[in-house]
Amino acid sequence: MTVEAHVVVEGLVKRYGDRTILHGVDLTIGRAETLVVIGGSGAGKSTLVRHLIALERPTAGRILIDGLDVAALSDVELAKARRRFGMVFQKYALFDSMTVFDNVAFPLREQTKLSEKEIRERAMTKLKELGVDHAATLTPAQISGGMAKRVGIARALVMEPELLIYDEPTSGLDPVTSRTVDQLIEEMRARFGVTSVVITHDMVSAFDIADRIAMLIKGRVVAQGTPAEILVVDNPDVQNFIRSSGVDPARFTQRVGRLSAEELAARVAERKRDAAG
Amino acid sequence: MSDDSPDSAQPSLLASVVAPVKTLLEEIGVLGDLAFRAVMWTVRPPYRFQLVIAQMEFVGVQSTFLVGLVGLFTGMVFAVQTVYGFRRFSAENMVGGVVALTLSREMAPVLTAIMVAARAGSGMAAELGNMRSSEQIDALETMAVNPVQYLIVPRMIAGIVMIPVLTLVFFLVGLGGAWLVGVKWLSLDPGIFFDRIKTMLAEADLRQGLLKSVVFGFAVTLIACRHGFFASGGAVGVGQATTRAVVWSVVGVFVLDYIITSMLTQV
Numbered sequence: 001m002t003v004e005a006h007v008v009v010e011g012l013v014k015r016y017g018d019r020t021i022l023h024g025v026d027l028t029i030g031r032a033e034t035l036v037v038i039g040g041s042g043a044g045k046s047t048l049v050r051h052l053i054a055l056e057r058p059t060a061g062r063i064l065i066d067g068l069d070v071a072a073l074s075d076v077e078l079a080k081a082r083r084r085f086g087m088v089f090q091k092y093a094l095f096d097s098m099t100v101f102d103n104v105a106f107p108l109r110e111q112t113k114l115s116e117k118e119i120r121e122r123a124m125t126k127l128k129e130l131g132v133d134h135a136a137t138l139t140p141a142q143i144s145g146g147m148a149k150r151v152g153i154a155r156a157l158v159m160e161p162e163l164l165i166y167d168e169p170t171s172g173l174d175p176v177t178s179r180t181v182d183q184l185i186e187e188m189r190a191r192f193g194v195t196s197v198v199i200t201h202d203m204v205s206a207f208d209i210a211d212r213i214a215m216l217i218k219g220r221v222v223a224q225g226t227p228a229e230i231l232v233v234d235n236p237d238v239q240n241f242i243r244s245s246g247v248d249p250a251r252f253t254q255r256v257g258r259l260s261a262e263e264l265a266a267r268v269a270e271r272k273r274d275a276a277g
Numbered sequence: 278m279s280d281d282s283p284d285s286a287q288p289s290l291l292a293s294v295v296a297p298v299k300t301l302l303e304e305i306g307v308l309g310d311l312a313f314r315a316v317m318w319t320v321r322p323p324y325r326f327q328l329v330i331a332q333m334e335f336v337g338v339q340s341t342f343l344v345g346l347v348g349l350f351t352g353m354v355f356a357v358q359t360v361y362g363f364r365r366f367s368a369e370n371m372v373g374g375v376v377a378l379t380l381s382r383e384m385a386p387v388l389t390a391i392m393v394a395a396r397a398g399s400g401m402a403a404e405l406g407n408m409r410s411s412e413q414i415d416a417l418e419t420m421a422v423n424p425v426q427y428l429i430v431p432r433m434i435a436g437i438v439m440i441p442v443l444t445l446v447f448f449l450v451g452l453g454g455a456w457l458v459g460v461k462w463l464s465l466d467p468g469i470f471f472d473r474i475k476t477m478l479a480e481a482d483l484r485q486g487l488l489k490s491v492v493f494g495f496a497v498t499l500i501a502c503r504h505g506f507f508a509s510g511g512a513v514g515v516g517q518a519t520t521r522a523v524v525w526s527v528v529g530v531f532v533l534d535y536i537i538t539s540m541l542t543q544v
């Protein structure tokens with residue numbers, strides 16, 4: 001399927017002092033596509049996605065979102081653009097001065113004019129979908145890591161953004177909850193035509209949810225393609241990575257029920273009409 | 278000295294002078310930039326009154342007892358020392374006035390700012406440093422909330438408003454301590470004690486104390502926020518940030534104290 005490009009990364013180089021973390025990364029992510037980024041620890045995956053929402057400035061290269069160079073935006077323009085982004089952080093990043101409920105309600109209070117009643121409804125619905133509604137009145141310090149991760153996901157999803165970045169959404173979760181999170185990522189794409197970038201070490205989830213997989217090694221994209229293509233890619237590092245994860249190329253199937261390209265295109269068009277009208 | 282035999286000590290000597298100066302200038306640049314952003318974001322809506330009130334409570338209300346305690350003992354010590362010194366030339370009736378002058382111009386603003394740096398400044402640096410290392414500051418930014426506006430502006434406003442209030446508390450309690458020691462225990466004449474305060478303490482002294490406390494409030498919170506906000510390196514980094522916040526805000530208070538004093542005082 002050919003979809004319009006949503007996010008384009010061109011020749012992205014990032015240096016901290018004299019350490020080069022990203023050596024010229026090129027990536028194109030289509031609208032309503034799920035790109036999974038895999039790669040070893042310290043490969044620069046988090047650094048890469050932090051550039052997508054302008055949490056880092058490129059040393060060289062550009063990030064275009066909807067054709068807009070995010071590094072060139074002013075504070076105010078950037079704040080506006082960010083309303084359409086969401087991010088699930090690797091270390092949860094919950095505000096520990098607030099309850100779980102207030103954390104999820106926070107973006108709604110900041111960015112919308114919804115009434116407190118509507119905010120409560122929406123936030124509680126999201127917490128329920130992730131199975132953490134019973135923890136609504138607790139603070140982040142009082143809940144487990146797995147619960148904190150789910151609250152972080154709820155907070156990112158509650159705004160129903162167009163671009164969602166998940167930094168290791170299933171790490172630290174039990175297998176059952178991990179699959180629930182996979183379903184949610186797929187559902188966000190299916191229901192709202194969300195473009196997703198997912199960093200993961202969980203190969204089951206990678207192969208389940210990906211439209212495309214990109215493998216990052218030491219700051220370079222060494223392979224990218226559909227899950228089926230990645231499985232047979234002719235690169236010893238990639239093959240080693242997949243074999244070590246225990247995914248068996250011979251018996252690989254995607255378990256998450258996926259929409260066809262036509263169905264998805266129709267939904268995206270519908271969402272755009274809603275947004276315009 | 279010929280061109281082909283450069284003095285080997287020279288580059289390192291030069292470097293050892295240049296490097297700290299460069300670091301200092303860079304640091305002033307970072308502080309200036311942060312202060313500028315804080316001012317810009319103070320005037321831009323939304324105005325977050327609740328956050329300001331919470332910080333005022335943290336900086337002010339929770340420090341009152343501590344500042345009062347230090348103020349009391351400072352006033353008491355000063356009374357003893359001045360009575361001791363002035364008795365040699367039978368000038369102990371000046372004690373009230375001298376203590377009031379010292380407290381208002383120096384001791385109250387400086388010691389209050391140092392107490393707040395130790396208590397609230399370290400707390401701010403630790404809290405912001407933790408928020409940085411656990412990506413909470415990034416999360417704010419991702420949700421289109423400016424972290425300078427959300428985190429730093431309320432803290433700085435609280436510092437600029439509450440340190441002067443605490444300074445006043447220090448001054449009044451300090452005078453009370455001096456009265457206690459001088460009049461009650463060392464039997465100075467109460468009438469003369471207060472009369473000397475009135476005749477010696479000019480409006481300019483109070484104004485200097487107030488100005489200092491406002492400037493210190495700004496400096497202490499700015500330096501504390503700067504170290505927390507830009508902390509890096511996990512728990513160790515947060516620990517270092519907290520230490521630096523206290524050390525540099527105390528140094529800053531003394532440097533600024535000298536600058537303001539020399540500008541406002543004709544000797």
Ligand SMILES: Nc1ncnc2c1ncn2[C@@H]1O[C@H](COP(=O)(O)OP(=O)(O)OP(=O)(O)O)[C@@H](O)[C@H]1O
Nearest residue numbers: 016021039040041042043044045046047048090509
């Ligand atoms: N602010 C920074 N300053 C200096 N170096 C940094 C900074 N942020 C990241 N790095 C370095 O960049 C490299 C890549 O880090 P990054 O967090 O992107 O890795 P990652 O692929 O997400 O790893 P993991 O899978 O462990 O999360 C690391 O070596 C890290 O030390």
Ligand SMILES: [Mg+2]
Nearest residue numbers: 045046090167
């Ligand atoms: Mg990472």
